[in-house]
Amino acid sequence: MKKFKKLFTALISTATTISLMTGCAAGNNQQASSGSSGGKDGKIVVGFSQVGAESEWRTANTKSVKESAEKDPQIELKFSDAQQKQENQIKAIRSFIAQKVDVIAFSPVVQTGFDTVLQEAKTAGIPVILTDRAVDADPSLYKTMIGSDFVEEGKKAAQWMLDNVKTDKPVNIVELQGTVGSAPAIDRKAGFEEIIKDHTNYKIIKSQTGDFTRTKGKEVMEAFLKSNGKNINVVYSHNDDMAIGAIQAIEEYGLTPGKDIKIISVDGVKGAFEAMMAGKLNASIECNPLLGEQLMQAIKDVKAGKELPKWIKTEEGIFDTTNAAKEFPNRQY
Numbered sequence: 001m002k003k004f005k006k007l008f009t010a011l012i013s014t015a016t017t018i019s020l021m022t023g024c025a026a027g028n029n030q031q032a033s034s035g036s037s038g039g040k041d042g043k044i045v046v047g048f049s050q051v052g053a054e055s056e057w058r059t060a061n062t063k064s065v066k067e068s069a070e071k072d073p074q075i076e077l078k079f080s081d082a083q084q085k086q087e088n089q090i091k092a093i094r095s096f097i098a099q100k101v102d103v104i105a106f107s108p109v110v111q112t113g114f115d116t117v118l119q120e121a122k123t124a125g126i127p128v129i130l131t132d133r134a135v136d137a138d139p140s141l142y143k144t145m146i147g148s149d150f151v152e153e154g155k156k157a158a159q160w161m162l163d164n165v166k167t168d169k170p171v172n173i174v175e176l177q178g179t180v181g182s183a184p185a186i187d188r189k190a191g192f193e194e195i196i197k198d199h200t201n202y203k204i205i206k207s208q209t210g211d212f213t214r215t216k217g218k219e220v221m222e223a224f225l226k227s228n229g230k231n232i233n234v235v236y237s238h239n240d241d242m243a244i245g246a247i248q249a250i251e252e253y254g255l256t257p258g259k260d261i262k263i264i265s266v267d268g269v270k271g272a273f274e275a276m277m278a279g280k281l282n283a284s285i286e287c288n289p290l291l292g293e294q295l296m297q298a299i300k301d302v303k304a305g306k307e308l309p310k311w312i313k314t315e316e317g318i319f320d321t322t323n324a325a326k327e328f329p330n331r332q333y
Contacts, residue, residue, distance in 0.1 A: 043076040044303050047096030049106035051133075052084040054212045055241040056269040060333030061107070061132060061289035068292030075296055084179065084211075086110055090117050097124050103299050107132040110181035118142060127302045131291050133183040144308040146294050148287045148316060150184045154191025156285045156318055157236060157264045161202070164282070164320075165262055168201060171233045174224045175207040176217050176246060178238040184287075185209070188238045188266060205232075210242040217242025221249035230255070237265040240272035240284055247280050258282055258321075268319055270331050276324035283320040289333055 046069065050062055062079075069077035078101060080092035086109045096104050097120055104126055108114060111134065118141035121128050130145040165171060175192075178185030189207075196202045206224050210217035217237065224232060235250075237243035243265035250257040257263055257280040265272060268286035275281035294312060301308055319327055 044074055044103060044299060045076045045078065045099075045101040046299055047078045047080070047093070047099065047101040047104045049080045049082055049089045049092040049096075049104075051082055051089075051107050051109050053081065054084055055214075055239055055267070056271055056333065057239060057241070057267045057287065057289045058212075060269065061291060063333075064290045064292035065131075065295060066292070068296045072296045074300060082109055084109060086113060090114070093117050093121065097121055097126060100124070101126060103127055103129065103302060105129040105131055105295060105299065108135050108183070110179065111136045111183045111186060112181065115141070129295065129298055129302065131295055132289075135183075139310060143302050144298055144310055144312055146291055146298060146312045146314070148184075148314050150187030150287075151191035151194075153184075153266050153285045153287060153316075154188040154193075155195050156191075157188070157266060157283070158192040158195035160283045160285070160318060160320065161234060161236070161262070161264055162195065162199060165234060171202045172228070172231050173202060173204045173234040173236055174221075174228070174232050175204050176210040176220055176235065176237040176242040177207060178209065178212045178242075180209050180211075182212075184266075185238055192236060204236075210237070210245065212239050212241060214241040214245040217245030218249045219245070221246035222253075225249060225253045225255075229253075230260075232261055235261055235263045235265075237263065239287075240265045240267040240269045240275075240281075243281060243284075244271055244275060247275060268316075268331075269333055270328070273319070273324045273328045273331055276319065276321050277328065279321060281321075283318065285318055286316040288314045288316050 048065060051058060053059055069075045082089035089109050093104060104121055114135050115137045118128060118137055122141055128142040130142050132147040134145050208220050210220045235246050237246060243263055247257040250261055255261055262282045264283045266285045266287055268284045272281055272284040298308060
């Protein structure tokens with residue numbers, strides 16, 4: 001009986017040792033691996049974290065990404081909505097890392113604060129692609145950024161104003177900024193200010209975030225009108241949704257948007273074209289949300305080991321009351 005017990009104990013001890021060795025080997029292999037071994041049928045598994053659904057633009061952007069992934073037989077998409085909260089986005093990215101996806105793509109809620117989680121993705125061997133917005137981080141932590149030149153959009157908006165609101169008299173501008181700390185809010189403001197800095201009669205008298213939403217845009221515009229009223233000459237809005245909210249506030253105040261107060265915004269969504277055709281919005285600088293196909297191609301190129309430019313820019317135009325009706329039937333968002 002004692003001999004049997006000794007033999008049984010020895011067998012258990014050997015099995016445990018083998019199990020531990022196997023576990024360590026598996027852990028080491030996981031650390032060295034580059035993402036997952038692929039999804040169903042060898043597809044490239046992509047984890048995508050979206051900012052939220054704060055505007056028509058964002059809705060169109062999400063639709064473009066989802067539809068492009070569905071149509072591409074090589075892609076399997078895992079989608080997460082951050083609801084405009086950076087902490088949700090970081091959780092989603094960490095979840096993608098834990099799931100060992102092949103590629104992570106995301107549109108950053110804000111510009112800073114992603115260094116740690118990006119380093120975690122790099123350590124896990126998972127390449128990262130930024131869409132729509134940039135981050136303030138070590139460029140080696142991501143492969144490329146697909147999106148617009150927000151500074152250029154701000155410059156275009158200011159130049160349109162200088163070309164179409166010509167006067168030597170003081171021009172009082174109120175600015176509806178996007179989400180605080182976000183790349184488009186920072187850059188669209190910087191570009192606009194760069195163009196008007198030598199035109200001293202054009203002055204931003206009020207600037208406040210409307211968080212890229214129609215409701216908040218209306219609320220902030222109501223406050224601007226309450227404090228400055230008829231002294232406001234121009235509204236510069238960082239997106240169309242806030243501009244549409246501002247139009248509602250101006251009408252309720254008893255002024256005529258597009259005439260009493262000129263309104264310039266950014267995005268080029270259908271709602272903006274409808275407002276331009278009605279004469280209520282003067283100009284919209286295009287920011288193309290249809291990035292899905294470009295993203296899918298970039299994902300496949302990254303997995304194939306191809307080198308990509310650090311910034312893949314999108315082509316965009318300028319629309320106003322003179323060409324809005326002609327372009328409207330072509331709008332996909």
